[in-house]
Amino acid sequence: MDAIQVFLETIISRQDLIVERTIEHLYLSFVAILVAVAISLPLGIYISRKRKVAEFYIGVTAVLQTIPSLALFGFLVPVLGIGATTALVALIIYALLPILRNTYTGITGVDEGIIEAGEGMGMTKRQILWKIQLPLSLPFMMAGVRTATVLTVGVATLATFVGAGGLGDVIWRGLQSWNNSLVLAGAIPVALMALVFDFILKTVEKKVTPKGINS
Amino acid sequence: MLISFNNVTKTFEDGTVAVDDVSFTVKKGKLITLIGPSGCGKTTTMKMINKLIPISSGTITIDGNDISTENDVELRRNIGYVIQRIGLLPHMTIEENVSLVPKLKGWKKKDYEKKVDDLLDMVGLDPNVYKKRYPLELSGGQQQRIGVIRALAGEPPIILMDEPFSALDPISREQLQDELKLLQKNIHKTIVFVTHDMDEALKIADEIVVMKDGRVEQIATPTKLVQHPINDFVRSFVGDDRVKKASGSRGELLADTIMQPIQAEVELNNLPEISSKSNLHEVANIMLSKQAEAIIITAEDGKPTGIIEKNQLLKELAGIQKEVQ
Ligand SMILES: Nc1ncnc2c1ncn2[C@@H]1O[C@H](COP(=O)(O)OP(=O)(O)OP(=O)(O)O)[C@@H](O)[C@H]1O
Numbered sequence A: 001m002d003a004i005q006v007f008l009e010t011i012i013s014r015q016d017l018i019v020e021r022t023i024e025h026l027y028l029s030f031v032a033i034l035v036a037v038a039i040s041l042p043l044g045i046y047i048s049r050k051r052k053v054a055e056f057y058i059g060v061t062a063v064l065q066t067i068p069s070l071a072l073f074g075f076l077v078p079v080l081g082i083g084a085t086t087a088l089v090a091l092i093i094y095a096l097l098p099i100l101r102n103t104y105t106g107i108t109g110v111d112e113g114i115i116e117a118g119e120g121m122g123m124t125k126r127q128i129l130w131k132i133q134l135p136l137s138l139p140f141m142m143a144g145v146r147t148a149t150v151l152t153v154g155v156a157t158l159a160t161f162v163g164a165g166g167l168g169d170v171i172w173r174g175l176q177s178w179n180n181s182l183v184l185a186g187a188i189p190v191a192l193m194a195l196v197f198d199f200i201l202k203t204v205e206k207k208v209t210p211k212g213i214n215s
Numbered sequence B: 001m002l003i004s005f006n007n008v009t010k011t012f013e014d015g016t017v018a019v020d021d022v023s024f025t026v027k028k029g030k031l032i033t034l035i036g037p038s039g040c041g042k043t044t045t046m047k048m049i050n051k052l053i054p055i056s057s058g059t060i061t062i063d064g065n066d067i068s069t070e071n072d073v074e075l076r077r078n079i080g081y082v083i084q085r086i087g088l089l090p091h092m093t094i095e096e097n098v099s100l101v102p103k104l105k106g107w108k109k110k111d112y113e114k115k116v117d118d119l120l121d122m123v124g125l126d127p128n129v130y131k132k133r134y135p136l137e138l139s140g141g142q143q144q145r146i147g148v149i150r151a152l153a154g155e156p157p158i159i160l161m162d163e164p165f166s167a168l169d170p171i172s173r174e175q176l177q178d179e180l181k182l183l184q185k186n187i188h189k190t191i192v193f194v195t196h197d198m199d200e201a202l203k204i205a206d207e208i209v210v211m212k213d214g215r216v217e218q219i220a221t222p223t224k225l226v227q228h229p230i231n232d233f234v235r236s237f238v239g240d241d242r243v244k245k246a247s248g249s250r251g252e253l254l255a256d257t258i259m260q261p262i263q264a265e266v267e268l269n270n271l272p273e274i275s276s277k278s279n280l281h282e283v284a285n286i287m288l289s290k291q292a293e294a295i296i297i298t299a300e301d302g303k304p305t306g307i308i309e310k311n312q313l314l315k316e317l318a319g320i321q322k323e324v325q
């Protein structure tokens, strides 16, 4: 029988499951990214002004990042139990580093001469942050958010192992029953989701890049 | 606005003494240039005026007020600053860059818009063409001009300029130097101007501060500097050619530039007198005709302010330095 036909039949017969898991997956990724942004943007701005502690924070997130994702989920279960919370915490931890690091390098990378000009003209620290440093580092921050998002959408497939559902569940069922079509029915939406997010965020990134700095 | 440095020293955290016990004053409406080899502390000296660099010891006063007691932000809004690296904000249009300080100072839109147009016109950039452009859409020289007019936009009484014309071709540079001179004459800005170009310094300065290794070597007017470099360093920095050329016209030097203080024991009665604004030719004339060994120099009010002795006059006219007696 034609493999494509089998695949299509699988999708149709498992429609409800796939839609439900896709929504779960979206939810997990979305919330994780939102929280990660809410933590690491302000933290990145903060550490960019206290360069002495910056290395420490970035180091900590970098170490967290090196823990294999499956292991991280595993570590969290004894502490937080099974469920969406555990999955979210793990995803958030993963998403922190790219955003934090990009925010930090974005802000500290703003040419000293420009900052000095701002100070010399009598701008306050706050004005320098809002009118110079943030606009000029926004593209970097967005790039960080983009990396984090693609990463999160991928890693969220592991959420199923802590009972938080998501498309990983579909893939896992497929694997267990030697059903390749089902594996694909879970994997393809994940890939599509990553691509779509990437595209949207790339567009946003272009939008927020101040005119005048990419000519 | 009178700026005064009193024994100012700057030692950086790493122990570098960038500015070492420097004292000088810039009188209101005057243009003073700081000149010296790279790394001698010109930029550091300048940045202490608007507190971008904190002073280690000594004081800087503006109109008698110690700047350490002033609010940084307020102080800076009244001191125009042209930074060595230009430092235009790349994400803002030329118009936005230039109107930044006026906006910070709360000017009305109408007022700062007009100011932007006037200033662009002044430096030969058509407002209609350049106003809406971004800095990267301008050539290096054009950016530097914007850097200069941005410092003028808020109408500060004091302007600090750190090698503001270094990226310009000779013609535009001359043009902007003239423009600056005119500006300073007409609206009496007090300007501190850093350069390492002696021609530029001699051309625009009312007074030149020559620095070396964080110390002031000599402070003098351009004429006096070429005629009387105080030591070998200054002499070579000014350029032997210029010094030699100037010594050919030593007779044009004014009497008060070489006069010595009057010692109490000197018998003044038999000596001829001459105004401090006479040049050395005239001084020599009088001394010869009166067969005098010395001459009294009088101030505008007729009071004696100094004395020139015959030997000293001879040395001056012959261009012999004091050290090599
Ligand atoms: N932040 C700093 N920390 C340590 N040393 C510094 C610092 N800034 C400047 N210096 C040192 O202080 C000295 C004076 O520097 P400054 O920038 O004032 O020189 P300059 O006369 O402006 O030179 P140039 O003509 O090259 O611009 C130099 O030796 C420099 O290396």
Ligand SMILES: [Mg+2]
Pocket (backbone or CB within 6 Å): B042, B043, B044, B084, B162
């Ligand atoms: Mg310098």
